[in-house]
Amino acid sequence: MAVHVILGKGPIGGQTADELVALGHRVRVLSRSGGTSTGTVEHRAVDAGDAVALRAATADADVIYNCANPAGYHLWNQEWPRMASALLDAAESAGAVLVTMSCLYGYGPAHRYMTEETPLEAVGHKGRIRAGMWQEALRRHEAGRVRVTEARASDFFGPHATANAVFGERVVPRIMAGKGVQALGDPDAPHTWTYTPDVARALAVLGTDERAWGRAWHVPSGPALSQREFAREFARVAGVAEVKVGRLPWWLMINLLGTFQPALRGFAETRHQWDLPFEMDSTAFTAEFGVKATGLDEAIAGTLGWWRGRAA
Template identity: 60%
Template sequence: MTDHVILGKGQIGSTVAGLLAERGERVRVLSRSGGPSQPGIEHVKVDARDAAALTAATKGADVIYNCANPAGYHQWADEWPPMFAAILAAAKAHGAGLVNTGNLYVYGPVTAPMTERTPLKSPGHKGQIRIKMWNDAMALHDSGDLRFTEARGSDYFGPGALADAMLGERIVRPVVEGKGVSVLGDPDAPHSFTYIPDVARALIRLGGDDRAWGRPWHVPTAPAASQREMIDAMARLLGRGPVRVGRMPWWFLIHVVGIAAPAMKGMAETRHQWDGPYVMESQDFTDTFGDKPTDTDTALAETLEWWRRRLAA
């Protein structure tokens, strides 16, 4: 039986843990807060920035899935370097494969659909942090010290996605509640949205297939749709008419909201993702492993049902 260790218990880490437990695999979830263990899932409290503690907590791991993330953009510069160095050290110490949950920040502003061959040219601070993480891990992979791969998705949505997702508290909740919506950027620009269960399934697929190691993979993602199209689709699935869609000024988010929520100031660097087309392709994954993305209507229906249950409770 494979020993799976998952770092982080957010929406992606928790979904990975649940899917693996359903298969009868051995699963450990490591997080700063820990928690009560469940059938098939052991929870362990550990600070991933502590290399010695993390190496001890991951002993015996065959595959490590990094689904952890600093709490906010404003913490990336301080927290990612020691955390990722500790993760690399732990995987190397145990000879475990490391599957990293990535994103598209590494590419920076682009004018064409992003593929795994798009150059890593992000000029932004957060993108540069992610590029260094990739380069550090691949250096160990290329030297034979580590088996590494990374799953990259666009903006995540789905059950469990809250304030840290554009299609979460900001958009899905008001649609469910029958209210109007304020979006960032161009509401009609095509945008790729990646469904959280598809991310989890991709991570598991990569961790169990030797063809995965040594390169990035784009998570299977449905065809791009604008924010307005996603909002209209949700309204249709709820049996309602069109939703009023407004546009929140960037200055308000960064300079007003950012006072109370420092993480929002970091949105300035990713403004290009919302002001124009932001499209990724994931055909490599489907061609290699056979996995296809969940269709948008199904993904949105499952997301809406999760929100309805949450709000009813």
């Protein structure tokens, strides 16, 4: 039985663990706080930046999944370099495949429609960090030192996508209650959204199919919808009247709220993702592995069902 080790127990790490267990794999989840182990998932408390502890906890791993993230954008410069280096070293030492969960920041503001062939031309520090992580991983892969692959997704919605998701706790519960919401940037700019269970399913594929290794892949995602259109679809599936969609001023989001929540200031670098069209093509994944994005109605219904369960 293969050993699959997941770093991070957040919205993606937890669902990836469930997906791998369903496929019959032995699963271990590493996180700073640890957790209660069950008959199917082992939990250990490990700091991802502690290279020695990480190597010990992954020594028997066949596949390592990087589903971790620093607690806020303001910590990326401090935490990602040591975490990324420790993960690569651990995978190389164990002879394990390293699957990294990533985003679209590395492409930078010059690109409105992104495929896996789009150049990594980020100009902001978060985008450069993400691009650099992949470039170093690929360098080691091409040198024959470690096998790597990377999943890139757009903005999450779905089960467990809460505080850090645009269509999370700030928006979805209000739509369910028939209340108006505020959009970031242009509410009518087309935008790709990625359903969290689709991310978990994609990661499980990338970790277990050698065709995936040595390149990055976009997670299967549905057609782009503006925030106004997305809110309208949520209201329709929820069975409530269409809600009003306003616009949250950037000065309020970044300058005022960012004074009390430093992580919000990080949105300044990604304003282009909300002020302009931001579309991701994920057809390569579907063509290669036969995995499609969950249908929009099913994904929204799954999201609403999770939020209703959480409220109960």
